[in-house]
Amino acid sequence: MASFTEVTDPADPVLADYRHLRDVQLRQSIEAEHGLFLAEGEKVVRRAVEAGYEPRSFLMAPRWLDGLADVLEQTDAPCYVAPEALTEEVTGFHVHRGALASLHRRPLPSVAEVLAGARTVAVLEDVTDHTNVGAVLRSAAALGIDAVLLAPRCADPLYRRAVKVAMGAVFKVPWTRLPDWYDALPQLHDAGFTTVALTLADDAVELEAAVAGLDRVALVLGSEGHGLSARWQEAADVRAVVPMRAGVDSLNVAAAAAVACYVTVRRSG
Amino acid sequence: MASFTEVTDPADPVLADYRHLRDVQLRQSIEAEHGLFLAEGEKVVRRAVEAGYEPRSFLMAPRWLDGLADVLEQTDAPCYVAPEALTEEVTGFHVHRGALASLHRRPLPSVAEVLAGARTVAVLEDVTDHTNVGAVLRSAAALGIDAVLLAPRCADPLYRRAVKVAMGAVFKVPWTRLPDWYDALPQLHDAGFTTVALTLADDAVELEAAVAGLDRVALVLGSEGHGLSARWQEAADVRAVVPMRAGVDSLNVAAAAAVACYVTVRRSG
Numbered sequence A, B: 001m002a003s004f005t006e007v008t009d010p011a012d013p014v015l016a017d018y019r020h021l022r023d024v025q026l027r028q029s030i031e032a033e034h035g036l037f038l039a040e041g042e043k044v045v046r047r048a049v050e051a052g053y054e055p056r057s058f059l060m061a062p063r064w065l066d067g068l069a070d071v072l073e074q075t076d077a078p079c080y081v082a083p084e085a086l087t088e089e090v091t092g093f094h095v096h097r098g099a100l101a102s103l104h105r106r107p108l109p110s111v112a113e114v115l116a117g118a119r120t121v122a123v124l125e126d127v128t129d130h131t132n133v134g135a136v137l138r139s140a141a142a143l144g145i146d147a148v149l150l151a152p153r154c155a156d157p158l159y160r161r162a163v164k165v166a167m168g169a170v171f172k173v174p175w176t177r178l179p180d181w182y183d184a185l186p187q188l189h190d191a192g193f194t195t196v197a198l199t200l201a202d203d204a205v206e207l208e209a210a211v212a213g214l215d216r217v218a219l220v221l222g223s224e225g226h227g228l229s230a231r232w233q234e235a236a237d238v239r240a241v242v243p244m245r246a247g248v249d250s251l252n253v254a255a256a257a258a259v260a261c262y263v264t265v266r267r268s269g
Helices: A013-018 A024-034 A040-050 A069-073 A082-093 A111-115 A130-143 A159-166 A184-191 A206-211 A230-235 A253-265 B013-016 B024-034 B042-050 B069-073 B082-093 B111-115 B130-143 B160-165 B183-191 B207-211 B230-235 B253-264
Strands: A002-007 A036-040 A055-060 A079-083 A100-104 A120-124 A149-152 A175-177 A194-196 A217-221 A238-241 B003-006 B036-040 B056-060 B076-079 B100-104 B119-126 B146-148 B175-177 B194-198 B216-222 B238-241
Touching: A013 A036, A013 A055, A013 A082, A013 A100, A024 A036, A024 B175, A036 A040, A036 A159, A040 A055, A040 A100, A040 A159, A055 A082, A055 A159, A079 A120, A111 A149, A111 A175, A111 A217, A120 A130, A120 A253, A130 B253, A159 B194, A175 B175, A184 A194, A184 A230, A194 A230, A194 A253, A206 A238, A206 A253, A206 B069, A217 A253, A230 B036, A253 B130, A253 B253, B003 B207, B013 B036, B013 B056, B013 B076, B013 B082, B013 B100, B024 B036, B024 B076, B036 B160, B042 B056, B042 B100, B042 B160, B056 B082, B056 B194, B056 B238, B111 B146, B111 B175, B119 B130, B119 B183, B119 B253, B130 B146, B130 B207, B183 B194, B183 B216, B183 B230, B194 B207, B194 B253, B207 B238, B207 B253, B216 B253
Parallel strands: A002 A079, A055 A079, A120 A149, A120 A217, A149 A175, A194 A217, A194 A238, B003 B076, B056 B076, B119 B146, B119 B216, B146 B175, B194 B216, B194 B238
Antiparallel strands: A036 A100, A055 A100, B036 B100, B056 B100
16 A cells, blocks of 8 residues: 655755656656656556556556556555645646655566567657657557567657557556667568558659568658658668658658558558 | 738737637637638648638748748738748647638538538537547548537537648548538438448448448448437438447447448448
8 A cells, every 4th residue: 555645845855856847858867867757647557557567556646546546555555645736846847647656666678578479560760759759659559560670769668658659558568779870770680571652752652552562661761851761761672651641741740650550560461 | 922021920810710729719809700710730721711702811930831822822812921830839839830810700501502402411429539430531532421410519620629630631531510410310300311320339330331322321420439329310211330340349430430431431322
């Protein structure tokens, strides 16, 4: 059972994990230094704990205690209870769904572990926006992608905003960070995957045709602004495109990823 | 040629169209009363004007004048030139891409006009979030949907945030507002469309199978939180689902819409 402590002073040092949640840079250094991440909202907090992440603490208004009672019963972590106004003062923003938890990160699995048994994986190059990373993870999980690999410069999927947008999918779909950018795609090829890069390049073929008949596929997605690097476009086995109407701006990365995951997972054998 | 006026006083009444851009409620009444909408960013401003919307005025920092010179040459509207700090003070937010324009709305076309010649249309029920409306419009335009119909309670596609997320797709794809909510789907059926509602209902069939062989299709999409109303689910000719992995939260509305548009536009004849 969690230990419950009422907090009345916003400067109370027990709330250190929850400070300045809107300051991305500060949060990144706090979270890296302490090996923690934040979950926000009853549903996401529950999913993080159920996925086996160990809570450091909880922070919530009294009205959320009941809904999370079963979660709080299974942990020894402290639960700080505070009015919403105090939580807002500490975190720096309006906490919509009331409950927050700070949890311990875990060591990332190796690429080989994540790839074991996977038939279709998504590889994100430099998706630096937390919302986009979260959205892609949510779609990937829902549409049946087996695992996700993130290039070194991708945004952190355990950053609060990414976790929230992903609705906890980051706890469901196996993922890890690629240690090496330059040779990532050749290494995936050597591991038995056909690497299919989504690009607007002139020689790109329609995705549905590109993936038809392939066994193991690594679907490679880039950032919205710049797309994939030249290196990754060249290093991929296949360059493919989601066919679009002429004269219209390309899909945003989350929409393109959703369509591409759908098409690739359901490719004809 | 636009007439250029330097503005130095943030209280200058000529800037009335640009005030309080973050106050959604206030903006809705200002824009309705004056029949205007705002375009933000060089690309979106250009697209609005090129699509034939008549500018009321422009507001931008000096550094944007060159990039929009050809657009400004074709209009008689005033162009207010002001430092970015002043624009931020007037609008209430940081204007990322510098240029703003206020444009006259046009009377919406009738449903019959929008449907004329269309083979695949999207129908949005109560998508009340401007970001989602913009994202769906962008995907619909890019993936080849011929027209979009909005239920009476849908968010305004010409609201600044929707226009921006849609990257101007709202100027490309024909759209209008449905006058009637209750009988909207039966009326589309009578107009020769098979109405296919995207839903997680138990009797929903896989979308790809649901649309195969259909001639004219109206793809019906609801809001993220509540999905389609019971009325629309019952009134639709077909209930369909994008197949998802068990135990994972459903796709968000923008991702689901992208996949559904892709599948429906490319249905087998």
